[in-house]
Amino acid sequence: MADVKCECGHVNPHGTILCEACGRILDESQSGTKLVDMRYEGSARRSQVYNKTIIDKIWNFFSSVKVGVWLIVITLVASAVGTILPQEFYIPPTVTADQYYQEEYGWFGKLYYHLGFHNLYSSWWYLILIASIGMSILIASIDRFFPLYRSLKKQTVSRHEGFLKRQRIFGITKPDHSEIELEQIAKHLSEHRYKVRLENGNILAEKGRFSRWGPYVNHIGLIVFLIGAMLRFVPGMYVDELLWIREGETKEIPGTKGQYYLSSEKFILEVYEQDKEHENFSAAIEKNGMIAKNYQSNVTLYKRDGKAIPGEEPELTKIKDHKIKVNQPLKYDHYAAYQVDYKLDELNKMKFHLTNKESGETFGLITVDLYDPKPEYDLEKGYSVELMSYFPDFEFDENGEPSTKSKIPNNPAFIFKMFTPDTPKGEVSFVAIKQTLEPLGENDYKLAFAGIETKNVSALTIRKDLTLWILFAGGIIFMVGVIQGAYWNHRRIWIQKKDGEIWMAAHTNKNWHGLKRDINRIIKNTSLIEPADQLQEGKSSKKGKINSGSTKQ
Amino acid sequence: MAQLSSNLLYIAFVLYLVATFFFAGSIKDKRAQAEKGQNRWAFIAIWVTLAGFISQLGYFIARWAASGHAPVSNLFEFTTFFGMMLVGAFIIIYFIYKTPVLGVFTLPVAVLVIAYASMFPREISPLIPALQSDWLHIHVTTAAAGEAILAISFAAGLIYLLKSVDQSRSSKSTFWLEATMFALVTTLGFVLVATIFSMMDYKADFTYIDKNETEAKITYSIPALIGPHEGKLLTQDRIEPLVKVPAIINAKKLNTVIWSFFGGIVLYGIIRLILRKRISAKLQPLVKNVNLDLVDEIGYRSVLIGFPIFTLGALIFAMIWAQMAWTRFWGWDPKEVWALITWLFYAAFLHLRMSRGWHGEKSAWLAMIGFVIIMFNLIAVNLVIAGLHSYA
Numbered sequence A: 001m002a003d004v005k006c007e008c009g010h011v012n013p014h015g016t017i018l019c020e021a022c023g024r025i026l027d028e029s030q031s032g033t034k035l036v037d038m039r040y041e042g043s044a045r046r047s048q049v050y051n052k053t054i055i056d057k058i059w060n061f062f063s064s065v066k067v068g069v070w071l072i073v074i075t076l077v078a079s080a081v082g083t084i085l086p087q088e089f090y091i092p093p094t095v096t097a098d099q100y101y102q103e104e105y106g107w108f109g110k111l112y113y114h115l116g117f118h119n120l121y122s123s124w125w126y127l128i129l130i131a132s133i134g135m136s137i138l139i140a141s142i143d144r145f146f147p148l149y150r151s152l153k154k155q156t157v158s159r160h161e162g163f164l165k166r167q168r169i170f171g172i173t174k175p176d177h178s179e180i181e182l183e184q185i186a187k188h189l190s191e192h193r194y195k196v197r198l199e200n201g202n203i204l205a206e207k208g209r210f211s212r213w214g215p216y217v218n219h220i221g222l223i224v225f226l227i228g229a230m231l232r233f234v235p236g237m238y239v240d241e242l243l244w245i246r247e248g249e250t251k252e253i254p255g256t257k258g259q260y261y262l263s264s265e266k267f268i269l270e271v272y273e274q275d276k277e278h279e280n281f282s283a284a285i286e287k288n289g290m291i292a293k294n295y296q297s298n299v300t301l302y303k304r305d306g307k308a309i310p311g312e313e314p315e316l317t318k319i320k321d322h323k324i325k326v327n328q329p330l331k332y333d334h335y336a337a338y339q340v341d342y343k344l345d346e347l348n349k350m351k352f353h354l355t356n357k358e359s360g361e362t363f364g365l366i367t368v369d370l371y372d373p374k375p376e377y378d379l380e381k382g383y384s385v386e387l388m389s390y391f392p393d394f395e396f397d398e399n400g401e402p403s404t405k406s407k408i409p410n411n412p413a414f415i416f417k418m419f420t421p422d423t424p425k426g427e428v429s430f431v432a433i434k435q436t437l438e439p440l441g442e443n444d445y446k447l448a449f450a451g452i453e454t455k456n457v458s459a460l461t462i463r464k465d466l467t468l469w470i471l472f473a474g475g476i477i478f479m480v481g482v483i484q485g486a487y488w489n490h491r492r493i494w495i496q497k498k499d500g501e502i503w504m505a506a507h508t509n510k511n512w513h514g515l516k517r518d519i520n521r522i523i524k525n526t527s528l529i530e531p532a533d534q535l536q537e538g539k540s541s542k543k544g545k546i547n548s549g550s551t552k553q
Numbered sequence B: 001m002a003q004l005s006s007n008l009l010y011i012a013f014v015l016y017l018v019a020t021f022f023f024a025g026s027i028k029d030k031r032a033q034a035e036k037g038q039n040r041w042a043f044i045a046i047w048v049t050l051a052g053f054i055s056q057l058g059y060f061i062a063r064w065a066a067s068g069h070a071p072v073s074n075l076f077e078f079t080t081f082f083g084m085m086l087v088g089a090f091i092i093i094y095f096i097y098k099t100p101v102l103g104v105f106t107l108p109v110a111v112l113v114i115a116y117a118s119m120f121p122r123e124i125s126p127l128i129p130a131l132q133s134d135w136l137h138i139h140v141t142t143a144a145a146g147e148a149i150l151a152i153s154f155a156a157g158l159i160y161l162l163k164s165v166d167q168s169r170s171s172k173s174t175f176w177l178e179a180t181m182f183a184l185v186t187t188l189g190f191v192l193v194a195t196i197f198s199m200m201d202y203k204a205d206f207t208y209i210d211k212n213e214t215e216a217k218i219t220y221s222i223p224a225l226i227g228p229h230e231g232k233l234l235t236q237d238r239i240e241p242l243v244k245v246p247a248i249i250n251a252k253k254l255n256t257v258i259w260s261f262f263g264g265i266v267l268y269g270i271i272r273l274i275l276r277k278r279i280s281a282k283l284q285p286l287v288k289n290v291n292l293d294l295v296d297e298i299g300y301r302s303v304l305i306g307f308p309i310f311t312l313g314a315l316i317f318a319m320i321w322a323q324m325a326w327t328r329f330w331g332w333d334p335k336e337v338w339a340l341i342t343w344l345f346y347a348a349f350l351h352l353r354m355s356r357g358w359h360g361e362k363s364a365w366l367a368m369i370g371f372v373i374i375m376f377n378l379i380a381v382n383l384v385i386a387g388l389h390s391y392a
């Protein structure tokens, strides 16, 4: 590809629109327009120069802002569709998705489910959309960064006439004492924090060039964020486990490879109470009834010493106590434990008196730990109780045999054998909540219900997420970039002497109002006339649109 | 304190209304229009606006003192705060561009937003555990500020279209512009309907069979045109519903929507009868002196200023809070997704602005769509699609 040599002698890369040195129009198709297109300073971009190989084609596809916008819009619409019905992870775990969508939402729900919208955000095509946006950001940025860098670095002070004339802001003054004035103007410009360069009596004043890098910085932030989000799938970066823990219990923390243990001392639930809170809250409490105030688990964290040996009690060293509340997780060594759920008053122990049915006399109390029942309870003096069978969650199965639904003691039932000096062979009794059966004939003794003990259970989410810092860094870089690009702008003012006249032209990538205000301040008390906004002139002649109206970068 | 707080809000409300009339007066004032910058009317208008803003700030602080937390924790508080930020954003933009006409359109929108907010339960309520976090308050206030600044581009877009759309013949543009007007009138319709019945202290209790096929109770505060599933009216002398809907539809909300729509149509009909032309055509003379390029730039700049603030508040701070309260920074709940949609939308807007042909009228239409998305997230997502954020 041949380079293009400008009349001023500068050699430009193929595809350049405005000469990098003097700003003369090189691209013939542009020379008839009233205003020059200042995007990317009229420099050559790879995507506009090469279009041969398949790589070029892919490159060109992704580097187009139009494609980028389409990708964004498609993602936006798809995301919206995903909120019409709840996503699968929000539906009750007791029903299958297949049934749920159909039953709750009829044919629409069925369609929604079959099109895969119930799991939209982790569907392959949604992920491909996001990945394409990432790709597009990356390629578009690289495509523009280098040429833009070249031309912004290489700005010359003296520009070609045609370049000045075709700036949106342009004016000619015919003054008498131009020498003196230019210096004064240069001073004014510096006072308004413009960087002023003087060359052969021509001025280039510039401000806020760094803001041009804003989009590139924010795009890097986005890429970093997306990379961080991808790293989640690398083993070891991310842990998400649930731990149900009872008061008084010590358990290995899942996801920590047996390194850490947690014991729960207490779970606390507090609600706002009418007479204890400030009167300002009375109306709300009365209207809404119970409003939760606090969910809290008081826990102690332990670290295991040495290696885990199966079947052996681990040796634990206490690390710290913590009160886990919502918004106040326990954090240690990249792990965090969050309060997420609870269950109050779960059955924990049941107590019985061994009682003589006739006399009502009792012979000792047994306490059955429903999580760790003993095979035998010795009551001394010849009295004892043997636990033959235990059904934590009792039901009769299809064959009418007693069985258990789960290991959780929701409905405990027992088969006991009672031994007394009177009945040394033992009597069998079936005991469940509110009922006693004597399957092997009438007994002399019974186990009379003597109370229960309950415990609260906390559910804690155990989380480790090593990607957070990367995501956070991405977020910060993004913010720096958008602020840089949005709150500053790149303003340039060219002032040149041509045949005794003073030519003034100006360009900004955004915020023309601010640029005009700057110019007005600068030419105050000088004989320079205010340059015109050439776009505005076009407008005033009724609807007439100037086709390269956009002179934004 | 609570009483003081609501009085201050009333005062702010009235002052915003007064300021609107002064701003309108300032653009009618031909004499003053000639000389550049502010005229007398505009000067008074902006001071009244500032006074209103300070009064609303007073409401905010007093309510904060009364409840012990930043009052942004339910739909009433949050929406009111959004109204306040809208005025704040307007004040900032006004001091940059000195355009009274922006006040004529922004302040009524703010007034409408605040009036709308007041239709939701207003009692001061204690915070549930998930909401007890400073990050939540930082997130909500910053997000609202960002949305409010973005919404200024809606006002600018509206002004642009009012001037640029040719009202002498009917077209798609006149239709959609008028539809926007109708939407604003409908909001007013809702406020009026709700206010009238609340002044009459209308209450009708129903029992009905809910989605889980259990019996439940519900109280309507406006007459039930749409009754709940197998609803039985318990209160005497109240209107029986015209239709009853299946259990999966929220009858009370649908009823409210229908009433608002009804109120909107009646109100709009009356306005049209009086004006004898489209509202937007009637408003056109008000904007005949505006400089389209300047208004276009105001719209673009408010997006530029609002976008970073919105990103910070609605995405970054939101993620920090979500990580602490819900154990993960992102959970795809509808409110979050709509924040993402808003963000993507304005990102698309900024990119489109870089190409030719998207300045001016197209930009103005985009600004309208953006505002619809913001309002949808602010209100509809809470009412229609309840997520974790389910306020109220």
Ligand code: HEM
Pocket (backbone or CB within 6 Å): A062, A063, A064, A065, A066, A067, A068, A069, A071, A072, A133, A134, A136, A137, A140, A141, A144, A148, A212, A215, A216, A218, A219, A222, A482, A485, A486, A553, B344, B347, B350, B351, B353, B354
């Ligand atoms: C959601 C994702 C994106 C966000 C949040 C984003 C953000 C931004 C922002 C804020 C700007 C500055 C705009 C202005 O100053 O008016 C910008 C510029 C730009 N963006 Fe993006 N962008 C995203 C995706 C993309 C994609 C997919 C492309 C691919 C074509 C792209 C290409 C560009 C280009 C070429 C610029 C102009 C650079 C310059 O002025 O030198 N962006 N972007």
